[in-house]
Amino acid sequence: MSNLGSSLGIGLSGLQVAQAAISVIGHNIANVNTPDYSQENAVLSTNPAVTYGNIQFGTGATVTGVQALRDQFLNLQLTQALSSQSGAQTRYEGVESVASAFTDDGTTGLSSQIQGFFSSLSTLAGTPESSSARQAVLGQAQTMINEFQSAYQVLTQQAASANQQVGSQVQEVNTLTSQIAALNAQISSQVDPGADNDAIDQRQELTDQLGQLVGIQVSTNSDNQYQITLDSGAATLVAGGTAYQMSATPNAGNSNDYQVTVATGNLNVDVTDQIQGGTLGADMDLRDNILPGYMNQLNYIAGSLASQVNAQNEAGYLPPNSSAATAANGPALFSGNFTATGAPIYANFINTLAINPAVTANPDLIATAGTAGDGAGDNANALLLANLQNTGTVDVNGDGSLYTGPYTTVVASLTNQVGTDAQNYNAIATNQQNLATALQTQQSSVSGVDLDQQAANLLSYQQAYQAAAQFISTISQLTNQLMAAVSTTTTT
Amino acid sequence: MTMRVPNLLNNAQAQLDLQRIKQSFAQTVQQVSSGQAIVDIADDPSGNTQVLGYQADISQNGQYISQANTANAYLTSTSTLLTTMGNDLNSLTQLAQEGLGSGATTSSQDAIATQVDALRSDLISLGNTQEQGRYIFAGTNTTQQPFDPTTGAYSGNDGSISLAVSQTATVATNVPGDTLFFGGAGGEGGDGDLLTQAANLATALQANDTAGIQTAYNNLQAISDRVNTIVADVGSRQNGIQAVQSGLTAFNNTLTTQESSIASVDYPTAITQLNQESVAEQATLSVMSKANQKTLFDYLG
Helix, strand or coil: CCCHHHHHHHHHHHHHHHHHHHHHHHHHHHCCCCCCCCCEEEEEEECCCEEECCEEECCCEEEEEEEECCCHHHHHHHHHHHHHHHHHHHHHHHHHHHHHHHCCCCCCCHHHHHHHHHHHHHHHHHCCCCHHHHHHHHHHHHHHHHHHHHHHHHHHHHHHHHHHHHHHHHHHHHHHHHHHHHHHHHHHCCCCCCCCHHHHHHHHHHHHHHHHHCCEEEEECCCCCEEEEECCCCCEEEECCEECCEEEEEEHHHCCEEEEEEEECCEEEECCCCCCCHHHHHHHHHHHHHHHHHHHHHHHHHHHHHHHHHHHHHHCECCCCCCCCCCCECCCCEECCCCCCCCCCCCCHHHHCEECHHHHHCHHHCCCECCCCCCCCCCHHHHHHHHHHHHCCEECCCCCCCEECCHHHHHHHHHHHHHHHHHHHHHHHHHHHHHHHHHHHHHHHHHCCCHHHHHHHHHHHHHHHHHHHHHHHHHHHHHHHHHHHHHHHHHC | CCCCCCCCCCCHHHHHHHHHHHHHHHHHHHHHHHCECCCCCCCCHHHHHHHHHHHHHHHHHHHHHHHHHHHHHHHHHHHHHHHHHHHHHHHHHHHHHHHHCCCCCHHHHHHHHHHHHHHHHHHHHHHCCEECCEECCCCCCCCCCCECCCCCCECCCCCCCEEECCCCCEEECCCCHHHHHHCCCCCCCCCCCHHHHHHHHHHHHHCCCHHHHHHHHHHHHHHHHHHHHHHHHHHHHHHHHHHHHHHHHHHHHHHHHHHHHHHECCHHHHHHHHHHHHHHHHHHHHHHHHCCCCCHHHHCC
């Protein structure tokens, strides 16, 4: 048979349950703006009944756990989307920042300056005797070289800054993987692995951050630990409570670009260019593939143009007033490292490109004449030099086979490539951003804290608490009355 | 079923949209302020490529137009000089006729010979004319005086100078002195040599050598025919150049129009877009400020 004392216990359990539930609500409200926080609910259940005779009496309620509302699959999808978005965004920003080197308003810009150089040759063909026209050719040649070099400089700097980013991001990756591994250990060490909701939420937040740095694949093991590998599967970053350190070392064989490795046990796995997603993957892609692609194209254009102009000048003859022997062929107009073998050809050519100092000293060395020993008015070779703007070709893939032209058309197609790349990466970034936002909304609709709901729950638990307190107060009154009755009986 | 709308991210989509509206707004402002439709090559890569193509074509046509101008300038001076030369030749043949005339006396023939000599000197100095510092009748040997002022000996060559007036067409801008004065290489001192024939005429007049005068007269007539042919040739070259020039100028106008249709901003469209984006931004801001102002907590307690 139940008694007043046990009823007091029931009232107390009601108070405790309401208090616990209110504290969970407080925790939810406090984390309303915490990223990746999953809303928690107190899990309540009825206490086991006690039996008097053949009657079962309830003994109140208890809190059996605190459960978080989360969709693991959705979380991992979101990590992927964020990773793709940050990768595309970084690629877009990298390409977009070099796009300015390719803008051309018709007076400045690579295409315009190439036109300007050939235009000056065309003017020289009109007046081959004129020393000012010769000087103008050299001036335009220098302007064109400057334009090539400044565009190349922009690309080189962007690649260098991508390389710097690689170095610093590797440090961040290590910080994150260590923290995730520590949380893994914490989560699995619980009596009930996976019960530590806040550690799980924190780990998800760190995993999202890691995904934005490097493309990753995440899987969960039976102990509720995250196993994290690179998106290419090249190396493992986190296995259970162990984080494998990533390191970046300058590669002396490759202009001191950072080589990225992951130390897996005794094995150092080279993961350079083995990461697709995230900003680190994007920066390596920019540094090793995207920007060098543009740089090679620029080198091909400059190298082809300079070598073809040189060949034409060497085929022509000097005017009679040049200090050199009149019947002589012209010298090379441009100097530079014309290594036309190996791949890529004309590597770093633009940095070495200059006007032949002999020609700068004596502009009469521009071979305008087409016939040996002809008069100063012979402009046949000047016309051929100027006509290279139509007949000149560029080895567009750098293998000595595929030539297209003219130069300005190749410049335009390179510009088109840069613009299209920027447009593509921007489109991918936008799409992934949309996807990530949609997933975040979905995730938040599962896990997010809704203050209205919390207010309603708070109200109901507040009332439950008040009712339980009222119940205890009633039991107390009953006890008092009983006591009073007992004392009255004794005195009478 | 209803979807839960928790507090953390209920503005995320609106924020994203707002950012995009602002980005697009900034881009349109830049288009309007710069007048350029393509502010960033990533906006329209293929349009940008077309613009570059048009710019290259326009610049190259500009080169051809300027070459044609240069060629035309040379040919115009040549043409003027050829007219003077034709007049001189007419005078020479008239003087020869006077020398052959029945009323000619020794003294009058001496006077005629003096005039012939003067005309010959004129012709030599005409052959040594410079245009923009170059001797135009020297073949390609344009920096040296082609005719000896006294003997008339030719030190130029028979080189022809051409300029490109289109990708495929070239035009000769000069008449080599030997072609004009001697009828081509090797003609110097022969029957076709204008200066020699003029000198012969003067000598024959002074010697009262009727047969000599007659020969010189006949030769000068032939030379006159040759010069007329050259005049016609130069004239036709000039006509050709003018046709090419006007063709190229018209073509460049078309190209410029096409380039500008891609490269220049279309103000009515851009400003309409600007207005739309401005309205969208304000509407989004206003909605965002009204949404989720209240929670249930505001009404409790």
